[in-house]
Amino acid sequence: MDIATIAAIATPTGRGGIGIIKVSGKDAFSIAEAIFQKSAPVIDVSKKKSAPLFSSLKSHHLYHGHIVDKEKGRVLDEVLLSVMMAPHTYTKEDVVEINTHSGPVVLASILELVLKHGAKLAEPGEFTKRAYLNGRIDLTQAEAVIDIINSKTEKALEIATSHITGGLKTKIESIRSALLDILVETEAAIDFLDDTGENLDSGRIIKILKRRVVDALKALIEKYENEHVLRDGLKMVVVGRPNVGKSSLMNRLIQEDRAIVTPIPGTTRDLIEETLNIHGIPVIIADTAGLHETDDPVEVIGIEKAQKYIRDSDLVLFMVDASDPLTDEDYNIYKSIRNKRLILVINKSDLVEDDFEPAVPDSWRFIPRIKISALYGKGLEDLKELIVNLSIGEYGLEAKNTIIPNLRHKISLERSLQLCVAAIEEIRKQTSFEFVAIDIREAMDGLGEIIGDTAKEDVIDQIFSRFCIGK
Numbered sequence: 001m002d003i004a005t006i007a008a009i010a011t012p013t014g015r016g017g018i019g020i021i022k023v024s025g026k027d028a029f030s031i032a033e034a035i036f037q038k039s040a041p042v043i044d045v046s047k048k049k050s051a052p053l054f055s056s057l058k059s060h061h062l063y064h065g066h067i068v069d070k071e072k073g074r075v076l077d078e079v080l081l082s083v084m085m086a087p088h089t090y091t092k093e094d095v096v097e098i099n100t101h102s103g104p105v106v107l108a109s110i111l112e113l114v115l116k117h118g119a120k121l122a123e124p125g126e127f128t129k130r131a132y133l134n135g136r137i138d139l140t141q142a143e144a145v146i147d148i149i150n151s152k153t154e155k156a157l158e159i160a161t162s163h164i165t166g167g168l169k170t171k172i173e174s175i176r177s178a179l180l181d182i183l184v185e186t187e188a189a190i191d192f193l194d195d196t197g198e199n200l201d202s203g204r205i206i207k208i209l210k211r212r213v214v215d216a217l218k219a220l221i222e223k224y225e226n227e228h229v230l231r232d233g234l235k236m237v238v239v240g241r242p243n244v245g246k247s248s249l250m251n252r253l254i255q256e257d258r259a260i261v262t263p264i265p266g267t268t269r270d271l272i273e274e275t276l277n278i279h280g281i282p283v284i285i286a287d288t289a290g291l292h293e294t295d296d297p298v299e300v301i302g303i304e305k306a307q308k309y310i311r312d313s314d315l316v317l318f319m320v321d322a323s324d325p326l327t328d329e330d331y332n333i334y335k336s337i338r339n340k341r342l343i344l345v346i347n348k349s350d351l352v353e354d355d356f357e358p359a360v361p362d363s364w365r366f367i368p369r370i371k372i373s374a375l376y377g378k379g380l381e382d383l384k385e386l387i388v389n390l391s392i393g394e395y396g397l398e399a400k401n402t403i404i405p406n407l408r409h410k411i412s413l414e415r416s417l418q419l420c421v422a423a424i425e426e427i428r429k430q431t432s433f434e435f436v437a438i439d440i441r442e443a444m445d446g447l448g449e450i451i452g453d454t455a456k457e458d459v460i461d462q463i464f465s466r467f468c469i470g471k
């Protein structure tokens with residue numbers, strides 16, 4: 001394990017009230033000692049003479065002083081230094097935080113000085129990674145840290161916060177402990193009963209597997225499926241032929257949403273994509289360029305991208321124009337989206353009578369529909385209501401239990417579930433108990449990946465690469 005002392009600017013770039021440089025590792029104190037001049041002299045009375053600075057400072061206290069570049073004989077800033085001794089720190093290592101007057105130049109020059117004295121620039125998420133590697137938090141708690149930073153709505157924040165206290169970990173551990181009990185019994189049977197399993201109470205083991213493992217795993221997977229949009233956001237796309245009013249609707253929704261968040265980073269931006277907060281759900285909305293047939297190679301690429309976006313989306317707003325009869329183009333668009341969860345949005349209702357109903361084909365009759373006027377903002381509240389109802393259904397935002405697995409967790413949960421179902425089958429069929437033990441062990445490993453006990457290095461690296469520097 002890399003045990004270099006690491007340092008980074010922990011506050012956002014730009015000018016602010018204060019800026020913080022965080023230093024963590026075994027040399028944190030000696031580096032601080034070299035660059036920090038405390039305001040009042042420190043006398044260690046017990047030794048009757050001046051003592052090294054850090055032996056006289058108290059853990060979890062703030063000290064006033066200056067950062068001094070002794071080589072150049074220059075004071076860089078007046079600071080407050082917080083001293084936190086291992087193991088009761090974020091990383092479980094010795095930590096100092098230098099609270100400066102901020103400003104990018106001050107921060108950069110202090111950081112440079114810290115690096116000059118032997119610290120290594122921290123990678124994104126490295127402080128949190130150390131908290132994980134040093135056993136202070138598990139992987140689900142580390143992921144919750146990123147979720148908290150990225151939370152786009154209060155609900156998403158609530159979910160992230162309940163994960164940071166280790167809620168999911170506790171659930172996973174209880175399932176694992178049930179599996180361990182079964183494993184111990186099966187292995188004992190293998191050792192003592194010549195693998196016949198004759199004296200093993202198969203009925204009881206199956207019951208435990210079903211109740212304490214399979215049902216619990218299913219419930220967690222279901223939780224992901226029904227409610228993950230609360231944490232990850234709902235991916236929604238507006239589709240329709242040119243001029244039906246797609247961009248007008250997008251603009252309306254964006255203007256109305258004061259809590260608008262910046263576009264999702266890292267997405268390729270051929271489509272215009274915005275994140276909205278619709279009644280507490282983060283909704284990532286995109287407007288597709290079009291889905292019409294074309295020979296133009298540039299357009300073909302755009303259309304392929306739009307199709308992929310639609311495939312990945314949770315909800316499609318299929319928009320038609322109330323003031324214009326449906327055309328072949330509308331029917332063709334419907335064909336390419338009919339397998340998705342849809343809302344038929346009948347726009348430009350301001351141009352028709354209130355009781356107007358468009359003549360739609362039979363196959364469209366079951367699509368939830370709504371009449372709006374994007375231009376005048378009519379019907380938008382009802383549309384939002386429908387979006388929310390369709391995406392979180394009966395669970396609603398009030399769901400008390402906020403432990404909702406993420407996609408990575410869900411994949412591991414599904415694998416463990418499959419293995420446990422297979423184990424039940426094997427016990428029923430009285431197959432070799434060796435196989436049962438193998439499946440159960442693998443199922444336990446799958447669960448271990450979620451909390452990090454058995455997670456592979458690349459998984460761990462990938463999780464921490466999503467962090468920002470300084471966290």
Ligand code: GDP
Pocket residue numbers: 240241242243244245246247248249347348349350351372373374375376
């Ligand atoms: P898009 O091509 O589907 O993105 O359509 P636009 O949003 O660019 O709208 C095409 C035209 O329809 C523009 O002139 C809009 O002002 C107009 N439009 C959009 N929504 C409405 C509406 O609800 N009522 C009326 N009367 N016109 C609308």
